[in-house]
Amino acid sequence: MESQTSQFNFDRRLWNRFITVAQPYFYPVVRRGGWIFLGLLAAAMVFVVALMFFVEIGVTLAGQALFPEFFTNVAAGLVAQTERNLVSPVLWVAAVSLGLSSLCFVAVWRQIHQRWVQWVLLTFLLFLSLTVNRLNVMISFIFRFIDTALQQKEEPTFWQFLIIYGVLIISAIPILVIYRYTRLKLGLFWREWLTQYFLDRYFDQRAYYELDSNAANTEIDNPDQRMSEDVRSFTGTTLSFLLDILDSILTLYAFTGILYGISRPLALGLVIYATVGTGIAILAGRKLIKINFDQLRYEADFRYSLVHVRDNAESIAFYQGEGQELRQILERFGSALRNFNLLIIWQAVIDIFQYAYNYFTRIVPYVIVAPLYFSGVRDFGTITQATIAFSQVLSALSIVANQIQSISSFAAGINRLGAFHESLEDPALRYTRDRESTIQTRIAHQLALNNVTLLTPNSEQTLVRDLSFALEAGQRLLIVGVSGSGKSSLLRAIAGLWTNGKGSITRPDTEEMLFLPQKPYMLLGSLRDQLLYPMRRQDLTDEDLVRVLNQVNLGGLPERLDGFDAEKDWANTLSLGEQQRLAFARILITQPRYAILDEATSALDVANEKLLYLQLQHLNTTYISVGHRPSLLAYHDLVLELQGGSAWQLWSAAEYSAHLAMAS
Numbered sequence: 001m002e003s004q005t006s007q008f009n010f011d012r013r014l015w016n017r018f019i020t021v022a023q024p025y026f027y028p029v030v031r032r033g034g035w036i037f038l039g040l041l042a043a044a045m046v047f048v049v050a051l052m053f054f055v056e057i058g059v060t061l062a063g064q065a066l067f068p069e070f071f072t073n074v075a076a077g078l079v080a081q082t083e084r085n086l087v088s089p090v091l092w093v094a095a096v097s098l099g100l101s102s103l104c105f106v107a108v109w110r111q112i113h114q115r116w117v118q119w120v121l122l123t124f125l126l127f128l129s130l131t132v133n134r135l136n137v138m139i140s141f142i143f144r145f146i147d148t149a150l151q152q153k154e155e156p157t158f159w160q161f162l163i164i165y166g167v168l169i170i171s172a173i174p175i176l177v178i179y180r181y182t183r184l185k186l187g188l189f190w191r192e193w194l195t196q197y198f199l200d201r202y203f204d205q206r207a208y209y210e211l212d213s214n215a216a217n218t219e220i221d222n223p224d225q226r227m228s229e230d231v232r233s234f235t236g237t238t239l240s241f242l243l244d245i246l247d248s249i250l251t252l253y254a255f256t257g258i259l260y261g262i263s264r265p266l267a268l269g270l271v272i273y274a275t276v277g278t279g280i281a282i283l284a285g286r287k288l289i290k291i292n293f294d295q296l297r298y299e300a301d302f303r304y305s306l307v308h309v310r311d312n313a314e315s316i317a318f319y320q321g322e323g324q325e326l327r328q329i330l331e332r333f334g335s336a337l338r339n340f341n342l343l344i345i346w347q348a349v350i351d352i353f354q355y356a357y358n359y360f361t362r363i364v365p366y367v368i369v370a371p372l373y374f375s376g377v378r379d380f381g382t383i384t385q386a387t388i389a390f391s392q393v394l395s396a397l398s399i400v401a402n403q404i405q406s407i408s409s410f411a412a413g414i415n416r417l418g419a420f421h422e423s424l425e426d427p428a429l430r431y432t433r434d435r436e437s438t439i440q441t442r443i444a445h446q447l448a449l450n451n452v453t454l455l456t457p458n459s460e461q462t463l464v465r466d467l468s469f470a471l472e473a474g475q476r477l478l479i480v481g482v483s484g485s486g487k488s489s490l491l492r493a494i495a496g497l498w499t500n501g502k503g504s505i506t507r508p509d510t511e512e513m514l515f516l517p518q519k520p521y522m523l524l525g526s527l528r529d530q531l532l533y534p535m536r537r538q539d540l541t542d543e544d545l546v547r548v549l550n551q552v553n554l555g556g557l558p559e560r561l562d563g564f565d566a567e568k569d570w571a572n573t574l575s576l577g578e579q580q581r582l583a584f585a586r587i588l589i590t591q592p593r594y595a596i597l598d599e600a601t602s603a604l605d606v607a608n609e610k611l612l613y614l615q616l617q618h619l620n621t622t623y624i625s626v627g628h629r630p631s632l633l634a635y636h637d638l639v640l641e642l643q644g645g646s647a648w649q650l651w652s653a654a655e656y657s658a659h660l661a662m663a664s
């Protein structure tokens with residue numbers, strides 16, 4: 001896999017990642033889906049602009065019909081413009097644009113019919129953005145009239161326009177509020193969908209397990225942050241950039257003509273100026289992507305170290321490891337601060353560029369238009385108009401140059417989400433090294449291993465070589481061996497968690513098997529949730545649960561801990577032995593065909609261990625245990641001894657007992 005940390009550029013890869021993450025909410029992922037998505041977006045923009053054209057004509061005509069005197073006196077320019085529009089070819093262009101853009105949506109309706117809410121909201125949002133843009137233009141006109149009336153001391157006109165302004169603002173406020181609300185609402189829907197999209201893939205095929213996101217050399221650090229903060233800022237920022245781009249296009253449309261009319265060299269000079277500025281901003285911004293990317297990681301690492309302390313509070317307290325923990329946390333915090341320092345230095349460098357870029361622009365129109373004025377070709381007002389048009393067009397063209405900081409941090413977020421998406425979609429990318437071969441799994445009624453050679457995920461150790469055995473129904477196997485010989489790993493291979501190696505494993509479907517891992521797992525939730533984990537059987541009453549708890553010697557638990565529905569921090573409330581017994585109760589409730597127990601009774605006294613195994617023998621469950629204690633031999637028929645160095649031997653329980661007796 002190409003190293004992601006070496007790829008911080010505004011390039012095709014970034015663009016592809018952006019489309020990959022942004023598209024699925026609006027258009028299903030299919031061949032050429034990205035282009036169709038962009039086409040639809042353009043169609044939505046065209047639709048909105050054409051619609052606005054007709055809305056403006058409609059509003060003016062309606063206004064003229066309702067208040068003829070007012071419109072003829074006050075908005076004569078608007079009326080004249082509307083009358084010109086009604087006979088101009090632009091009317092037909094707008095009508096055709098409206099029809100064609102609608103047809104684009106009709107053409108792909110089958111693909112997007114489940115996504116109509118987002119398209120309606122997005123189109124509405126674009127329309128509102130355009131309305132707000134128009135309102136601003138109107139307000140600018142009103143103030144021009146107010147200023148002129150003041151200057152010419154036309155008091156009635158002055159008051160008239162002030163009242164018009166008041167009325168306009170009263171009608172504009174709801175539009176502004178709805179505009180903002182719609183933008184946030186669409187962001188919220190999108191975030192909900194995208195988070196769900198990532199979560200589904202995160203839990204699919206145990207990606208969360210294989211990502212190994214705590215390893216120092218991992219490509220995908222802190223998936224939690226990617227799914228929470230990165231997704232949130234991705235959706236919000238994409239929408240606001242989209243609206244900014246629309247705004248820029250409209251501004252360009254409105255003012256480029258004016259500018260070109262005044263001076264061609266000015267228009268041309270502006271394009272060159274903005275292109276150079278954008279180029280420099282992109283060059284400087286590239287550096288910022290990497291720094292922003294690192295910042296997100298360092299911040300998440302810092303937060304994780306604090307969560308880690310919270311999760312392991314008791315162990316740290318026993319060890320009195322506060323000093324060490326504090327040092328670790330401060331180190332991570334230090335990395336975040338150092339990187340942030342770098343960020344503000346680079347921002348200062350970019351600020352130099354941006355200030356220069358924006359202040360120099362004030363000179364440019366004068367430099368180009370003043371000679372025209374001096375030579376008498378243009379009048380004085382032209383300079384003012386050119387300056388306004390120039391600054392409008394420039395700000396539209398300078399969207400990248402002026403927002404490079406936020407664009408680079410947006411790009412960093414896109415890279416984090418894009419890389420995460422890639423590794424979730426393609427399991428091969430999750431491993432740091434290429435696998436030469438994998439252990440094959442077949443689903444069958446019984447469990448059997450055929451010539452299995454098992455390696456650790458990083459291929460550093462071969463744990464067992466050419467291991468073969470088969471378990472008959474009802475046969476019970478005990479796996480023994482020195483610490484680190486690979487006992488738990490063998491169970492991981494049976495469960496399909498580890499597949500690095502050769503050979504094949506035949507086993508029942510995992511739904512028919514229940515694994516109790518070495519560390520008893522206590523989920524977040526109530527005592528009922530603990531007992532019913534992982535399959536939520538709805539048919540069990542409280543009496544059934546109490547009966548099961550009695551079987552594992554935990555009958556008093558509900559009374560002691562406020563019933564079945566109180567939520568507690570179970571891992572810290574229950575003793576290790578209690579947690580193991582609770583985990584064992586899950587087997588008695590689930591009654592799987594196969595149970596796999598990894599030192600599941602290691603924290604229990606021998607009497608409790610015996611009680612649990614006797615319960616297990618009453619079920620129709622075939623089980624495999626891993627354990628060190630000789631007392632376990634009594635509950636098993638076969639013994640698999642892992643001898644270290646990838647050697648193994650299979651014994652009957654009786655033979656192994658005799659072997660132990662001889663050895664001692």
Ligand SMILES: Nc1ncnc2c1ncn2[C@@H]1O[C@H](COP(=O)(O)OP(=O)(O)OP(=O)(O)O)[C@@H](O)[C@H]1O
Pocket residue numbers: 456457458461463481482483484485486487488489490
């Ligand atoms: N994720 C991993 N990546 C690489 N090596 C690992 C990984 N997990 C475990 N190992 C290594 O694999 C070997 C076998 O580990 P395993 O947990 O299977 O031992 P075990 O026999 O169950 O030990 P114990 O009796 O102490 O629980 C160990 O040397 C361990 O360090």
